[in-house]
Protein backbone atom coordinates (compact mmCIF):
# COMPACT_ATOMS: atom_id res chain seq x y z
CA UNK A 1 0.00 0.00 0.00
CA UNK A 2 1.31 3.47 -0.85
CA UNK A 3 2.14 5.67 2.13
CA UNK A 4 0.15 8.89 2.36
CA UNK A 5 2.45 11.90 1.89
CA UNK A 6 3.38 13.48 5.18
CA UNK A 7 3.95 17.25 5.20
CA UNK A 8 5.15 19.55 7.97
CA UNK A 9 5.42 23.34 7.51
CA UNK A 10 6.42 22.75 3.86
CA UNK A 11 5.80 26.33 2.73
CA UNK A 12 6.66 28.34 5.82
CA UNK A 13 9.17 26.57 8.08
CA UNK A 14 9.99 29.89 9.82
CA UNK A 15 6.55 29.79 11.40
CA UNK A 16 7.44 26.47 13.03
CA UNK A 17 10.76 27.90 14.23
CA UNK A 18 9.00 30.98 15.63
CA UNK A 19 5.77 29.38 16.84
CA UNK A 20 7.42 26.46 18.66
CA UNK A 21 10.55 28.32 19.74
CA UNK A 22 9.20 28.82 23.26
CA UNK A 23 10.78 25.54 24.45
CA UNK A 24 13.80 25.43 26.74
CA UNK A 25 16.20 24.40 24.01
CA UNK A 26 19.28 25.36 26.04
CA UNK A 27 18.23 23.19 28.99
CA UNK A 28 17.65 20.29 26.57
CA UNK A 29 21.17 20.75 25.23
CA UNK A 30 22.67 20.89 28.75
CA UNK A 31 20.88 17.58 29.49
CA UNK A 32 22.05 15.90 26.26
CA UNK A 33 25.60 17.22 26.63
CA UNK A 34 25.89 15.87 30.15
CA UNK A 35 24.79 12.37 29.11
CA UNK A 36 26.90 12.35 25.94
CA UNK A 37 30.07 13.57 27.63
CA UNK A 38 29.67 11.09 30.51
CA UNK A 39 29.29 8.24 28.01
CA UNK A 40 31.98 9.51 25.59
CA UNK A 41 29.49 9.90 22.71
CA UNK A 42 30.76 12.11 19.88
CA UNK A 43 28.92 11.04 16.72
CA UNK A 44 25.25 11.84 17.26
CA UNK A 45 22.05 11.40 15.26
CA UNK A 46 19.16 13.86 15.72
CA UNK A 47 16.01 11.97 14.67
CA UNK A 48 13.03 13.99 13.38
CA UNK A 49 15.45 16.90 13.65
CA UNK A 50 13.34 19.53 11.87
CA UNK A 51 15.68 22.56 11.61
CA UNK A 52 17.67 20.99 14.49
CA UNK A 53 17.96 23.86 16.99
CA UNK A 54 19.49 21.41 19.51
CA UNK A 55 21.82 19.78 16.96
CA UNK A 56 23.27 23.15 15.99
CA UNK A 57 24.02 24.01 19.63
CA UNK A 58 25.60 20.57 20.15
CA UNK A 59 27.70 21.04 17.00
CA UNK A 60 29.00 24.31 18.52
CA UNK A 61 30.19 22.23 21.48
CA UNK A 62 32.20 20.01 19.12
CA UNK A 63 29.82 17.09 18.48
CA UNK A 64 29.56 15.49 15.04
CA UNK A 65 25.83 15.90 14.32
CA UNK A 66 23.65 14.40 11.61
CA UNK A 67 19.91 14.96 11.45
CA UNK A 68 17.12 13.15 9.64
CA UNK A 69 13.64 14.41 8.90
CA UNK A 70 10.95 14.15 6.23
CA UNK A 71 10.22 17.87 5.91
CA UNK A 72 12.32 19.28 3.06
CA UNK A 73 11.57 22.86 4.07
CA UNK A 74 12.68 22.37 7.70
CA UNK A 75 15.83 20.54 6.54
CA UNK A 76 16.56 23.48 4.22
CA UNK A 77 15.98 25.97 7.04
CA UNK A 78 18.31 23.92 9.27
CA UNK A 79 21.03 24.04 6.60
CA UNK A 80 20.59 27.80 6.25
CA UNK A 81 20.75 28.40 10.01
CA UNK A 82 23.80 26.13 10.32
CA UNK A 83 25.64 28.09 7.63
CA UNK A 84 24.62 31.43 9.21
CA UNK A 85 25.90 30.16 12.57
CA UNK A 86 29.02 28.65 10.94
CA UNK A 87 28.45 25.19 12.33
CA UNK A 88 28.54 21.90 10.52
CA UNK A 89 25.39 19.78 10.80
CA UNK A 90 24.58 17.18 8.15
CA UNK A 91 20.89 17.07 7.20
CA UNK A 92 19.28 14.11 5.41
CA UNK A 93 15.78 13.52 4.13
CA UNK A 94 14.94 10.11 5.61
CA UNK A 95 11.90 8.40 7.06
CA UNK A 96 12.61 7.53 10.69
CA UNK A 97 10.43 4.41 10.46
CA UNK A 98 13.11 2.72 8.35
CA UNK A 99 16.50 4.26 7.59
CA UNK A 100 20.16 3.51 7.27
CA UNK A 101 22.86 6.13 7.69
CA UNK A 102 25.86 4.61 9.49
CA UNK A 103 26.92 3.86 13.04
CA UNK A 104 26.41 6.48 15.73
CA UNK A 105 27.47 6.69 19.39
CA UNK A 106 24.05 8.04 20.32
CA UNK A 107 20.73 9.18 18.87
CA UNK A 108 17.96 11.33 20.27
CA UNK A 109 14.40 12.24 19.36
CA UNK A 110 12.90 15.34 21.00
CA UNK A 111 9.59 17.11 21.41
CA UNK A 112 7.59 13.84 21.43
CA UNK A 113 8.30 13.48 17.69
CA UNK A 114 8.34 9.67 18.02
CA UNK A 115 4.54 9.91 18.37
CA UNK A 116 4.33 10.61 14.63
CA UNK A 117 4.78 6.82 14.34
CA UNK A 118 1.19 6.07 15.26
CA UNK A 119 1.16 2.65 13.55
CA UNK A 120 2.64 -0.02 15.84
CA UNK A 121 4.52 -1.67 12.95
CA UNK A 122 6.25 1.66 12.11
CA UNK A 123 7.16 2.16 15.75
CA UNK A 124 8.68 -1.32 15.91
CA UNK A 125 10.66 -0.89 12.69
CA UNK A 126 11.82 2.53 14.00
CA UNK A 127 13.34 0.88 17.08
CA UNK A 128 14.96 -1.75 14.85
CA UNK A 129 16.39 0.96 12.56
CA UNK A 130 17.75 3.04 15.43
CA UNK A 131 19.38 -0.07 16.88
CA UNK A 132 20.97 -0.90 13.50
CA UNK A 133 22.37 2.66 13.23
CA UNK A 134 24.00 2.60 16.69
CA UNK A 135 27.33 1.17 17.77
CA UNK A 136 27.23 -1.53 20.47
CA UNK A 137 26.55 0.23 23.79
CA UNK A 138 25.13 3.24 21.89
CA UNK A 139 22.45 5.36 23.53
CA UNK A 140 18.98 6.32 22.36
CA UNK A 141 17.26 9.20 24.20
CA UNK A 142 13.52 9.49 23.71
CA UNK A 143 11.90 12.70 24.93
CA UNK A 144 8.23 12.31 25.77
CA UNK A 145 8.27 14.98 28.46
CA UNK A 146 6.05 17.43 26.57
CA UNK A 147 2.61 16.10 25.57
CA UNK A 148 -0.19 18.24 24.12
CA UNK A 149 -2.97 17.45 26.62
CA UNK A 150 -3.99 17.36 30.26
CA UNK A 151 -5.58 13.93 29.82
CA UNK A 152 -4.75 11.84 26.70
CA UNK A 153 -8.43 10.84 26.53
CA UNK A 154 -9.84 14.37 26.41
CA UNK A 155 -9.61 17.00 23.66
CA UNK A 156 -7.43 20.01 24.33
CA UNK A 157 -6.72 23.30 22.60
CA UNK A 158 -3.50 25.28 23.10
CA UNK A 159 -2.83 28.78 21.87
CA UNK A 160 0.56 30.40 21.79
CA UNK A 161 1.17 34.01 20.87
CA UNK A 162 4.52 35.43 19.76
CA UNK A 163 4.34 38.94 18.35
CA UNK A 164 2.01 38.80 15.35
CA UNK A 165 2.16 35.02 15.17
CA UNK A 166 -0.54 32.94 16.78
CA UNK A 167 -0.09 29.15 16.91
CA UNK A 168 -3.13 27.04 17.70
CA UNK A 169 -2.98 23.33 18.48
CA UNK A 170 -5.98 21.07 18.71
CA UNK A 171 -5.51 17.61 20.15
CA UNK A 172 -8.37 15.10 20.06
CA UNK A 173 -8.49 11.40 20.90
CA UNK A 174 -9.43 9.23 17.94
CA UNK A 175 -9.05 5.51 18.58
CA UNK A 176 -8.53 4.95 22.31
CA UNK A 177 -7.79 1.16 22.20
CA UNK A 178 -5.04 1.84 19.64
CA UNK A 179 -3.93 5.02 21.48
CA UNK A 180 -4.25 7.23 18.41
CA UNK A 181 -5.28 10.86 18.31
CA UNK A 182 -5.68 13.63 15.80
CA UNK A 183 -3.33 16.61 15.98
CA UNK A 184 -4.22 19.83 14.22
CA UNK A 185 -2.00 22.88 14.08
CA UNK A 186 -2.70 26.29 12.62
CA UNK A 187 -0.37 29.27 12.38
CA UNK A 188 -1.91 32.71 11.91
CA UNK A 189 0.35 35.65 11.08
CA UNK A 190 -1.05 39.16 10.98
CA UNK A 191 -4.57 37.69 10.94
CA UNK A 192 -3.87 35.40 7.95
CA UNK A 193 -3.58 31.61 8.05
CA UNK A 194 -0.02 30.82 6.93
CA UNK A 195 0.11 27.12 7.82
CA UNK A 196 -2.49 24.49 8.56
CA UNK A 197 -1.99 20.78 9.07
CA UNK A 198 -3.71 17.77 10.52
CA UNK A 199 -2.20 14.36 11.14
CA UNK A 200 -2.56 11.26 13.26
CA UNK A 201 -0.34 10.73 16.26
CA UNK A 202 0.14 8.15 18.95
CA UNK A 203 -1.21 9.57 22.22
CA UNK A 204 1.79 8.48 24.30
CA UNK A 205 3.95 5.38 24.80
CA UNK A 206 2.97 3.54 27.99
CA UNK A 207 6.01 2.24 29.89
CA UNK A 208 5.10 -1.47 29.33
CA UNK A 209 5.02 -0.79 25.57
CA UNK A 210 8.38 1.01 25.77
CA UNK A 211 9.85 -1.99 27.65
CA UNK A 212 8.53 -4.46 25.10
CA UNK A 213 9.68 -2.38 22.10
CA UNK A 214 13.11 -1.85 23.67
CA UNK A 215 13.74 -5.43 24.74
CA UNK A 216 12.44 -6.98 21.50
CA UNK A 217 14.74 -4.78 19.37
CA UNK A 218 17.98 -5.20 21.34
CA UNK A 219 17.88 -2.32 23.83
CA UNK A 220 17.87 -2.10 27.58
CA UNK A 221 16.35 0.79 29.50
CA UNK A 222 19.15 2.56 31.29
CA UNK A 223 17.32 5.45 32.95
CA UNK A 224 14.00 7.25 33.07
CA UNK A 225 13.74 10.95 33.85
CA UNK A 226 10.68 13.10 34.23
CA UNK A 227 12.21 16.23 32.67
CA UNK A 228 15.38 17.87 31.31
CA UNK A 229 16.50 18.83 34.83
CA UNK A 230 17.57 15.24 35.60
CA UNK A 231 14.57 14.74 37.83
CA UNK A 232 14.06 10.98 38.30
CA UNK A 233 10.74 11.20 40.10
CA UNK A 234 8.21 9.99 37.53
CA UNK A 235 4.63 10.92 38.25
CA UNK A 236 2.90 7.52 38.08
CA UNK A 237 -0.37 9.18 37.07
CA UNK A 238 1.18 10.93 34.07
CA UNK A 239 2.39 9.52 30.73
CA UNK A 240 5.37 11.91 30.35
CA UNK A 241 9.01 10.81 30.65
CA UNK A 242 12.43 10.93 29.01
CA UNK A 243 13.92 7.48 28.43
CA UNK A 244 17.59 6.65 27.95
CA UNK A 245 18.04 3.29 26.20
CA UNK A 246 21.26 1.43 25.56
CA UNK A 247 21.97 -0.92 22.67
CA UNK A 248 22.95 -4.30 24.14
Ligand SMILES: C[S@@+](CC[C@H](N)C(=O)[O-])C[C@H]1O[C@@H](n2cnc3c(N)ncnc32)[C@H](O)[C@@H]1O
Pocket residue numbers: 006007008047048049050051052053068069070071074094095096097110111112113116
Ligand atom coordinates in the same frame (compact mmCIF):
# COMPACT_ATOMS: atom_id res chain seq x y z
C1 LIG B 1 7.57 18.37 16.57
S1 LIG B 1 8.68 18.43 15.22
C2 LIG B 1 10.24 18.37 16.06
C3 LIG B 1 11.38 18.98 15.29
C4 LIG B 1 12.66 19.21 16.11
N1 LIG B 1 13.20 17.98 16.62
C5 LIG B 1 12.43 20.20 17.24
O1 LIG B 1 12.70 19.86 18.40
O2 LIG B 1 12.01 21.32 16.95
C6 LIG B 1 8.46 16.83 14.58
C7 LIG B 1 9.29 16.53 13.35
O3 LIG B 1 9.09 15.15 12.99
C8 LIG B 1 9.22 15.07 11.58
N2 LIG B 1 8.69 13.77 11.16
C9 LIG B 1 7.42 13.32 11.26
N3 LIG B 1 7.33 12.05 10.79
C10 LIG B 1 8.58 11.70 10.40
C11 LIG B 1 9.15 10.51 9.85
N4 LIG B 1 8.40 9.43 9.60
N5 LIG B 1 10.47 10.49 9.59
C12 LIG B 1 11.25 11.58 9.82
N6 LIG B 1 10.76 12.74 10.35
C13 LIG B 1 9.45 12.79 10.63
C14 LIG B 1 8.47 16.30 11.10
O4 LIG B 1 8.78 16.61 9.77
C15 LIG B 1 8.93 17.34 12.11
O5 LIG B 1 10.05 18.04 11.66
